[in-house]
Amino acid sequence: MHDTSGNPFLNGLWKQNPVFVQVLGMCPTLAITNSVKNAVAMGLATTFVLVCSNGLISMVRKLVPKQVRIATYIAIIATSVTVVDYLVKAISISVYKALGAYIPLIVANCIILERAEAFAGKKPVVPSMLDGLGMGLGFAFALSCLGTIREVLGAGTFFGFSLFGPNFEPWVLFLLPPGGFISLAIWLLTFTLWRERKARIATEQAALEQARKAAALNVIAEVRS
């Protein structure tokens, strides 16, 4: 599997970003990123559920027999989502109006089950919740990246504010499903190129270092002879 070492919070946010690195949770990523507001709202709702479900699953991890762990995880995840749904509805109408449509979608997000299986089922409570927070915010960040491209090009606005004035003819394509795939491709390409470049620089530097060392040894050998 992938690397789960290091700080669980930063891991989720960047190194193991659920969308750009693990390419998980594609359904919400493509479906609801047609505006930055939607993306941020979905990201935050998912973060909240991830923290809750990771915490709960980590608490019961030693009690659950291996064979029935997935069923247990799903029950816990579905419960967290329902509880969050009720709480948001009770606490604030305006937040519910913004998030209401997204909350039930979270159950189907595979990131949650993946984090339960890969992390929370094996690790203590606090790191598990940190992992949930990191992964959730990483997901929110990735969704916002997609949402930015799609909203700016597809509607000519950012967070609802008009950017280019009334004469701008928006590319409606970017608001429709194909726009989701195109924007995702753009971001995945950017991230992959950036990661490859970083890896290449690292290997080149290592090679240079070795060459330098070899040269230095040569000089020493020459001086001695």
Next chain:
Amino acid sequence: MTAVTPKPAATTPTAKMIRMLGAVSLACGLLIVGTNLLTFNRIRSNTEVIMKESIAELLPSIDKQVVYRIEANGELTILHGLEGEGQRLFAGFDAAGKFLGVVLEANGRGYADVIVAMYAYAPESKTITGFKVVEMHETPGLGDRIGSDPQFAENFKALDTSHAIAAVKHGTKKSPWEIDALSGATISSRAVGRMLQKSIEELGPVVTKNLDRIKKGN
């Protein structure tokens, strides 16, 4: 996902698994029921706030409202306060006591789940003069524009109900009883047309029958 234990000697007895799953389900069930009980009243009063706001938006100059419950036989009973079950009818009056119109509820199956909406109806001209979604779970960014798109809202400034309401393809609206569907949200738009037609079919005659009484607000 993670490496499955290679040994087939899975020694957990079935009874233990069933016990564990039973315990987890019970705990989850209790948690959900508990949250529901705790939040029930808050959610209900929040829903009433949304309804009040919706009515105020649908009939902007409203000052006083009379709430009726529509009985199964088509008669009306005055309700005090917004609470209560069943179909409701809201009659709105401005500060001078002039009758503005009625607000009715409509619901129907949308793309994802039931859409609940309220609409303003002018009984004299038999037109719908406003439409507002109260609750929906339509696809964010596509179907949910039935509640936010200003162009879509234009359809309900004066929607004729003397003819069956129908949603038509985006850009092809010709008659005053047609709804110009949102592009990319045809199913949700059609659902709105259907639920309005169903509601007006049921409630229109009730309003007409009781119009004198509704206008007096008694």
